[in-house]
Amino acid sequence: MLPILQIGPLAIQTPGLFLLLGIWLGLNLAERLAPNFKVDANIIYNLVFFTLIAGILGARLGYALQSWEAFKTSPLSLISLNPGLLDPVSGLASGLVAAIIYGNRKSLSLWPTLDSLTPLFAVFAIGVALSNFASGNAFGMETKLPWGIDLWSAKRHPTQIYNALIAILILWKIYPKGKEGDPDHKLRGTTFLEFLSLSAGARLFIEAFRGDSTLFLGLRSAQVLAWVILAISMWKLSSLDSEAANG
Amino acid sequence: MIQNRKKMRLLRIVILVIGALWVWASAPPPGSITEGKIPAPQKGFLAPNFTLENLDGGKVTLSDYRGQAVLINLWATWCPPCRAEMPDMQEAFEMNQERGFVILAINATNQDHLSAVDNFVKDHNLTFPILLDSKGEVSQLYQLRSLPTSFFVDTEGIIQDVIVGGPMSGALLRTRIENLLPEKP
Numbered sequence: 001m002l003p004i005l006q007i008g009p010l011a012i013q014t015p016g017l018f019l020l021l022g023i024w025l026g027l028n029l030a031e032r033l034a035p036n037f038k039v040d041a042n043i044i045y046n047l048v049f050f051t052l053i054a055g056i057l058g059a060r061l062g063y064a065l066q067s068w069e070a071f072k073t074s075p076l077s078l079i080s081l082n083p084g085l086l087d088p089v090s091g092l093a094s095g096l097v098a099a100i101i102y103g104n105r106k107s108l109s110l111w112p113t114l115d116s117l118t119p120l121f122a123v124f125a126i127g128v129a130l131s132n133f134a135s136g137n138a139f140g141m142e143t144k145l146p147w148g149i150d151l152w153s154a155k156r157h158p159t160q161i162y163n164a165l166i167a168i169l170i171l172w173k174i175y176p177k178g179k180e181g182d183p184d185h186k187l188r189g190t191t192f193l194e195f196l197s198l199s200a201g202a203r204l205f206i207e208a209f210r211g212d213s214t215l216f217l218g219l220r221s222a223q224v225l226a227w228v229i230l231a232i233s234m235w236k237l238s239s240l241d242s243e244a245a246n247g
Numbered sequence: 248m249i250q251n252r253k254k255m256r257l258l259r260i261v262i263l264v265i266g267a268l269w270v271w272a273s274a275p276p277p278g279s280i281t282e283g284k285i286p287a288p289q290k291g292f293l294a295p296n297f298t299l300e301n302l303d304g305g306k307v308t309l310s311d312y313r314g315q316a317v318l319i320n321l322w323a324t325w326c327p328p329c330r331a332e333m334p335d336m337q338e339a340f341e342m343n344q345e346r347g348f349v350i351l352a353i354n355a356t357n358q359d360h361l362s363a364v365d366n367f368v369k370d371h372n373l374t375f376p377i378l379l380d381s382k383g384e385v386s387q388l389y390q391l392r393s394l395p396t397s398f399f400v401d402t403e404g405i406i407q408d409v410i411v412g413g414p415m416s417g418a419l420l421r422t423r424i425e426n427l428l429p430e431k432p
Contacts, residue, residue: 003392003393003411004392004393004411006392011393011412013393013411013412063422064418067418067421067422067425069421069425070417070418070421070422070425071418073417073421074335074416074417074418074421076416077416077417077418077419078418080416080418080419082410082415082416082419084408084410084415084419084423085416085418085419085422136289137290139289141275152285152287152289152292153285153286153287153292154285201262201266204266204269204270205269207273208269208273212291213275215275218274219270219271219274220270220273220274220275223269223270223273224270227263227266227267227270230262230263230266231263234259234262234263235259237259238255238256238259241252241255242252245252
């Protein structure tokens, strides 16, 4: 765990740094690989840029609307740098709306766009795992296994490391290589759906070792959600196979 | 080709069945999720207990405040964001004191000067308890890595939020305090 990187008088919050690095490196990779999916790299950059801006603004406004009493007396808090004043659901919704509006204006096709964004998602997933490792969040259950790490007063499964390693493997799997780099080799949407099903499968497996799971009817709710996403993505992959076979 | 598609479909069904069995088999037995049971300076855990001296020389123990919402704030006079958030903290304390909210402002005295602490408290008319971590034991117990760091502790003694760095804005303070206090004013 290394939540703060002290460089002289500068205290850098490493969890946030890993997230930013994940977005930056992921976006660079997505731009570089965009031609493989027959998508303009500049369009990908703009799409991500507008989505992020709309997501951050929406997250802050959503939080402010839900806690209006707190903001009424200190409206300057609206522009505060505290990341704790963001509502993830509002951010996700506003980011998605901005992406849809931009996509419609540029007449982007859904599946090739999602395929070309997949390298960004895959690198960002590594960034999230490392961010959790730095902050100590998403920690594991207690274990006596030799690779357990000392965290929060116990020896625990290094679930953040499990996540980072699997995210690297998933990036390797979806990375266009050899014959698969040929844009006509793969069906539209396959790269994204493979990423989605692999990530859902990974979450389904690793969540079992978490020590902070939220429960739903005695089951780990993240596993239930991951199973549903896995089922939907595999069903969609099957229907893409059928469409291809039927011409 | 059709044979391959059938094999793939079968494989996907097998994966889903194994996944469902894994969800069921890995359901945590009661009590295995560690949240709120052991002390650690992390959200969801019991706030580690401590006893420190205040500015008057009296002893203050965290567990004595069980049943109240507590903001544990680690700070120093030389730290600009620590100084910047103190007026908002004082205001929040005055507004919510009667509702069972208290601030324990722990000065990292092992890296500060007692006279500077005294002057700062008088200059800013701070009325909440100022505790002195002269040996840095609480800083170590709470794994302090950056000043200021704030822990929002609920009435059960469980840490509900950790804010590393600052200054905390007035709105952030108010929303976090409201989350700790069940009754509205």
